[in-house]
Amino acid sequence: MRSPIALVVDDDANFRISLEVLVAREGFLTRSAGSLAEARARLAEGGAPDVVLLDLSLPDGDGLDWIRSEEAIAGAEVIVITGSSSVESAVAALRDGALDYLTKPIDRARLGTALMNVARTRALKQELGTLRDELRELGRFGRLVGRSKAMLDVYDLIARVAPTDATVLITGESGTGKELVAETIHERSRRRDATLVPINCGAVSPSLIESELFGHERGSFTGADRQRKGYFEQAHGGTLFLDEVTEMPLELQVKLLRVLETGRLVRVGGTEPLVVDVRIVAATNRDPQAAVKAGQLREDLFYRLNVFPIALPPLRSRAEDIEFLADHFLAELNRGSERPKRWSRAALDRLRQNPWPGNVRELRNVVHRAYILGEAEIEPDVLPPLPGVPGPREARSVFEVKVGTSIAEVEKQLILATLAQSGGDKRRAAEILGMSLKTLYTRLNVYQASGALDRGAAASQR
Numbered sequence: 001m002r003s004p005i006a007l008v009v010d011d012d013a014n015f016r017i018s019l020e021v022l023v024a025r026e027g028f029l030t031r032s033a034g035s036l037a038e039a040r041a042r043l044a045e046g047g048a049p050d051v052v053l054l055d056l057s058l059p060d061g062d063g064l065d066w067i068r069s070e071e072a073i074a075g076a077e078v079i080v081i082t083g084s085s086s087v088e089s090a091v092a093a094l095r096d097g098a099l100d101y102l103t104k105p106i107d108r109a110r111l112g113t114a115l116m117n118v119a120r121t122r123a124l125k126q127e128l129g130t131l132r133d134e135l136r137e138l139g140r141f142g143r144l145v146g147r148s149k150a151m152l153d154v155y156d157l158i159a160r161v162a163p164t165d166a167t168v169l170i171t172g173e174s175g176t177g178k179e180l181v182a183e184t185i186h187e188r189s190r191r192r193d194a195t196l197v198p199i200n201c202g203a204v205s206p207s208l209i210e211s212e213l214f215g216h217e218r219g220s221f222t223g224a225d226r227q228r229k230g231y232f233e234q235a236h237g238g239t240l241f242l243d244e245v246t247e248m249p250l251e252l253q254v255k256l257l258r259v260l261e262t263g264r265l266v267r268v269g270g271t272e273p274l275v276v277d278v279r280i281v282a283a284t285n286r287d288p289q290a291a292v293k294a295g296q297l298r299e300d301l302f303y304r305l306n307v308f309p310i311a312l313p314p315l316r317s318r319a320e321d322i323e324f325l326a327d328h329f330l331a332e333l334n335r336g337s338e339r340p341k342r343w344s345r346a347a348l349d350r351l352r353q354n355p356w357p358g359n360v361r362e363l364r365n366v367v368h369r370a371y372i373l374g375e376a377e378i379e380p381d382v383l384p385p386l387p388g389v390p391g392p393r394e395a396r397s398v399f400e401v402k403v404g405t406s407i408a409e410v411e412k413q414l415i416l417a418t419l420a421q422s423g424g425d426k427r428r429a430a431e432i433l434g435m436s437l438k439t440l441y442t443r444l445n446v447y448q449a450s451g452a453l454d455r456g457a458a459a460s461q462r
């Protein structure tokens with residue numbers, strides 16, 4: 001196999017030469033250029049580089065504009081080099097497809113990892129390209145199902161961003177698949193053999209979240225009887241999924257930002273900074289810009305997270321996916337059954353007209369219930385009525401409690417029924433129930449552990 005080729009572009013000759021030496025030690029054939037004109041000349045000599053290490057401010061132009069325009073390096077990975085003061089432009093470069101960025105002075109270990117990722121990334125990109133074409137046809141990507149134009153665009157974004165280390169911010173209404181997207185990104189990244197650690201920022205109590213995230217040293221607070229690794233450390237080499245990120249307490253957002261900027265953290269009660277290699281994927285079902293305006297999300301953190309935004313479309317805006325998903329979920333339920341069921345025309349029409357405030361999650365629950373209650377050909381009578389049409393659902397918003405039922409059971413039924421009515425929107429359900437979002441999550445975790453969730457949710461809609 002031929003040695004990979006690296007092109008080093010930097011106008012500081014001393015720096016360039018020492019960087020070339022380091023890159024050569026990592027097994028690359030190197031070439032170098034002190035300006036964009038020279039870089040173009042090197043490329044014209046042939047032998048396309050596998051990686052370009054590029055200083056962004058060059059005497060004859062902006063390195064960033066060059067990457068965007070140059071055909072010749074389209075196939076190469078770009079690693080951007082910046083002074084530590086210009087992290088903003090490095091973030092912009094990541095958004096334009098750069099693989100990574102290094103700050104001056106160059107840290108040898110960081111350079112080594114960045115170069116090692118070049119080969120992995122190129123292989124992954126190829127694999128993803130083929131996979132994407134195959135799966136687009138079938139209307140699925142990773143765990144995601146759907147073949148509307150809007151979803152195909154989402155698949156493309158995932159395919160582009162997954163192999164990089166760029167931070168991703170996923171937005172979308174409740175039940176649109178944000179967590180599935182986070183999982184798909186992780187599974188399609190070079191981090192897939194390490195763990196994806198999910199943390200729900202809305203579900204952890206504000207007093208504990210700092211030590212949950214960053215860990216703590218023994219004796220750092222009452223009850224800290226031993227040292228504990230936080231989620232960041234657990235996700236080392238992998239991905240940290242910060243779900244409902246707008247719910248994070250503001251003072252913690254400051255600390256999170258610092259960790260993201262330095263790649264180092266200090267455990268609660270500790271003094272030694274630890275280096276962590278974690279890719280961040282964040283999600284929210286609110287409009288993050290509105291959360292910034294409302295003072296709930298720090299603007300600087302927002303920009304840091306929003307390097308690569310992915311917005312998931314609500315189900316009602318992609319009508320063709322409703323039928324496709326309904327068929328998909330029904331086929332899953334039919335699998336292995338001797339009496340497979342199918343949709344009647346009228347049932348499909350009803351599904352298409354529903355506004356789906358709870359999006360795909362709600363659709364999946366509705367299909368589940370219809371499968372249980374419906375005949376071989378499923379008719380609309382086992383589907384929820386359309387809003388504004390008085391139907392059996394009104395009656396269903398009342399449930400009877402037999403004397404002799406435990407309070408815990410009544411609470412469970414009420415919670416699940418409220419959740420079903422709010423279309424799976426936990427924040428809304430918590431408001432209606434008059435309980436904190438955190439308490440709601442705690443209860444749901446218990447129900448999930450006891451396996452009651454899906455059955456309960458299906459039953460409560462009956």
Ligand SMILES: Nc1ncnc2c1ncn2[C@@H]1O[C@H](COP(=O)(O)OP(=O)(O)OP(=O)(O)O)[C@@H](O)[C@H]1O
Pocket residue numbers: 143144145146172173174175176177178179180181284285360361362364424425426
């Ligand atoms: N595109 C999709 N293909 C297949 N299933 C999907 C898709 N989108 C969502 N789902 C289903 O809906 C459920 C909810 O998805 P997910 O948990 O990712 O939503 P979410 O956007 O994170 O919602 P929330 O804001 O309430 O946390 C999933 O468990 C999955 O069954």
Ligand SMILES: [Mg+2]
Pocket residue numbers: 178179243
């Ligand atoms: Mg979610």
